[in-house]
Amino acid sequence: MIRSITQPKAEKEIDLLLSGSGRIFIIGCGTCVTLTRTGGEPEVRAMQERLSGKGKLITGHLVVPVACDNLTTDALAEYGHQIDQADTLLIMTCAFGVQTIARQLKKMVVPALDTLFMGKETAAGEFTEICTQCGTCIIGETGGICPVTSCHKGLVNGPCGGTDSGKCEIDKRKDCAWTMIYNRLMDLGRLDSMRRLQPPRNHLGEPTPGKMILSEK
Amino acid sequence: MVSAFQKALKSGKFVITCEAAPPKGTNLKRMAHDIELLKDKVDAINVTDHQSSVMRFPSLGGAMLVKELGGEPILQMTCRDRNRLALQADLLFASYMGIHNVLCLTGDSIMLGDHKEAKAVFDLDSSQLLGVVRKLEEGKDISGNDLDGGVSFCAGGIVTPEADPLEPQLIKFEKKIEAGAEFIQTQAVFDLDRFKKFMEYAGQFNVKILAGVILLTSAPMARFMNNNIAGVFVPQDLIDEMASAPKGQVLTKGIEIAGRMIKRIHEEKMCDGVHIMAINKEELVPDIMSAAGLI
Numbered sequence: 117m118i119r120s121i122t123q124p125k126a127e128k129e130i131d132l133l134l135s136g137s138g139r140i141f142i143i144g145c146g147t148c149v150t151l152t153r154t155g156g157e158p159e160v161r162a163m164q165e166r167l168s169g170k171g172k173l174i175t176g177h178l179v180v181p182v183a184c185d186n187l188t189t190d191a192l193a194e195y196g197h198q199i200d201q202a203d204t205l206l207i208m209t210c211a212f213g214v215q216t217i218a219r220q221l222k223k224m225v226v227p228a229l230d231t232l233f234m235g236k237e238t239a240a241g242e243f244t245e246i247c248t249q250c251g252t253c254i255i256g257e258t259g260g261i262c263p264v265t266s267c268h269k270g271l272v273n274g275p276c277g278g279t280d281s282g283k284c285e286i287d288k289r290k291d292c293a294w295t296m297i298y299n300r301l302m303d304l305g306r307l308d309s310m311r312r313l314q315p316p317r318n319h320l321g322e323p324t325p326g327k328m329i330l331s332e333k
Numbered sequence: 334m335v336s337a338f339q340k341a342l343k344s345g346k347f348v349i350t351c352e353a354a355p356p357k358g359t360n361l362k363r364m365a366h367d368i369e370l371l372k373d374k375v376d377a378i379n380v381t382d383h384q385s386s387v388m389r390f391p392s393l394g395g396a397m398l399v400k401e402l403g404g405e406p407i408l409q410m411t412c413r414d415r416n417r418l419a420l421q422a423d424l425l426f427a428s429y430m431g432i433h434n435v436l437c438l439t440g441d442s443i444m445l446g447d448h449k450e451a452k453a454v455f456d457l458d459s460s461q462l463l464g465v466v467r468k469l470e471e472g473k474d475i476s477g478n479d480l481d482g483g484v485s486f487c488a489g490g491i492v493t494p495e496a497d498p499l500e501p502q503l504i505k506f507e508k509k510i511e512a513g514a515e516f517i518q519t520q521a522v523f524d525l526d527r528f529k530k531f532m533e534y535a536g537q538f539n540v541k542i543l544a545g546v547i548l549l550t551s552a553p554m555a556r557f558m559n560n561n562i563a564g565v566f567v568p569q570d571l572i573d574e575m576a577s578a579p580k581g582q583v584l585t586k587g588i589e590i591a592g593r594m595i596k597r598i599h600e601e602k603m604c605d606g607v608h609i610m611a612i613n614k615e616e617l618v619p620d621i622m623s624a625a626g627l628i
Contacts, residue, residue: 268442269413269455274505276439276458277493277520278563285563286442298501310501313508316417316461316475 119236120148120184120210121243122155122229131170133226134204139173141195141202143217145183145209152243154229155179155208163208163228175201183213189220199223251321257309259300264317266293272314336433337405338377339487342516342541347599348606349627350407350518350543351618352379353399355390361398367615372404374619374628377434379518379608382409385562386446393423396432407489408432411440416456417465417475424469428484435486436518437462437509441563459490460505463512489516491545493564494531495524503534510540518608520564521547523571525597532603542604546594548611548621549587552576588617592624599625 134140142160149155157179164174176198180191192199199205204224207214211231218225233245248265254272255262264270268286275294278285282295301307322328341348353367371378380395392409399406408427410420427435437460443453457465466488468475490509496502506517517535522528522544535542547565549555552575555567571590578586595607611617622628 269439269453269458271439271455271458273458273460273508275496275501276563277491277496277502278441279496279501280564280566281497286444294501295498298498298504307504310504311507313460313464313511315464316457319456 117236118234118246119151119243120212121232121235121245122149122152122210123232124154124159125228125230127166130206130226130228134167134172134206137172137204137224137226139175139202140167140204140206141175141199142167142177142206142208143183143213144177144179145213146179146181147183149183149209149213149229150179151237155210160208163206167206175199180209180213183207183209184216186216188213188216192217192220249326250317250319251326252318254314254317257312257314258297259304259306259309261293261297261300263293263297266291266296270317272317274310334433334485336485336487338407338434339515341376342487342605346376346606347627348377348541348543349375349609349622350377350379350606351375351609351611351615352381353395353615354381354384354613355392355395357387357389359390361390364395365398365402368399368402368404370616371618372399372402374622375609376606377405377407379407379409379436382411382438382440383414383446384441386413386441386443386448388446388448393427393430393432396427397430400431405434406432407434407436409436409438410462411438412455412457412459412462413440413443413453416454420457420462421465421469421474424466424484424486425480425482428469428486429482433486435466435488437466437488437490437514445563460508460512463488463490463509463514467513487515488513489518490514491518491520492535493520494522494528494535495520495566496564499531506535507538510538514540516541516543516605518543519545521545521567521610523566523568523594525594525603528598529601529603535604541606543606543608544598544604545608545610546591546598546621548591548609548614548617549575550614551583551587584614584617588620588624591621592626595621595625595627599627 144155144160160177178195180188206226208228214227235243235245238244250264268284279292282292284290284292301310378399380392382392396406396408439459443451465475466486469484472480472483492506552572555572558565
């Protein structure tokens, strides 16, 4: 399943963003941020405690099942009174959740998390970026491993000179995408695919901001 | 148009190149001093492009200084900081300014430098940049539009012959040649028997190979490079040899080692020349050449 991978913002940054707010309602999410332990029930409660300790009035808190889902509207309606009493919503979900909630409530929202990447859980407690939604997929030639996402430099013609022992030059915990692609293509007897000189990438998949209207297709 | 460096490569002589690093700032005195010292001793001087992703005076400006002082510049260009428009524009400008040698590099990660929060570009990679050079020489930009006034370059790239695993690097090496590389500088080599093996493979391609030789300045510096510099692997016996040098004689030992390596590469005709990297000690290049018996 696609997961939105987040990490908590520094307390200092959250405190600064909340500096003009005395009454706060906190919202978490039961899906990705619960898995990454950044915005589930325990983290929301800990945040409530920390902010109360700093003299903030917490008007209530809520962990919605799936913050980015449209059903969030119903969940928020149930807490209408407590939300009304708050001047700011501190949202401990990914940016999808923050924006879904911000669209529905006339309140300032403060994100408590930074959304790092779309990925999946590749081992217990380990999350890996899988796709950057570039719009011009090339993994048909790389054995299904994406170098645009998995290579630090997004290179499409093979490794840079910084790779060492199958690891990336920036972080030994990260695999070199091109070592993985090489190994995969060798297993498949398809190294010819890696030998093909790839032209410059097409960055015009869908110009930002992305929009798709099915009836126009 | 044939550049002086290209002429040297084609002449069959043992070619020697070195580096000059632009300063952090606009004080070009030391760089100019190094260029003056080296310009008549080597066949070309590489001007590095924000090496290790540290922001400096631009390589293009540095290459112009080499030219101005009567040296032969090789413009290093990385794909880290410029997209395809900016890279093509800078190639047009370089050729117009009489800079006709270019070394196409992907570039180190932004995270290794002094502007870690900057946006890395990597719109192109090193092999694609080589293709861009050749396309511009045909009188077209890479979108196929006609150019009014052309360019000419002796273009090259790099390879890391001591990389592990090596095979993916070799595939890229072949792509660079396919894209139009005339010469390849290697990342630092230390194990010359291993380098000879690499040359048995590389020698079958129509490309000139310059072996990269780094000046070791101390045992801790060698250890630091092993831990921090991408693609550099100093073997333990050389680190031990550096450590064994008496106090005050360490740099002399480094010059001796570099000279010894170059001498062997030259005498055994392993490849077409050497690229000497005396990082921050460019003024010692003549001493290294002398230790190698080249001057």
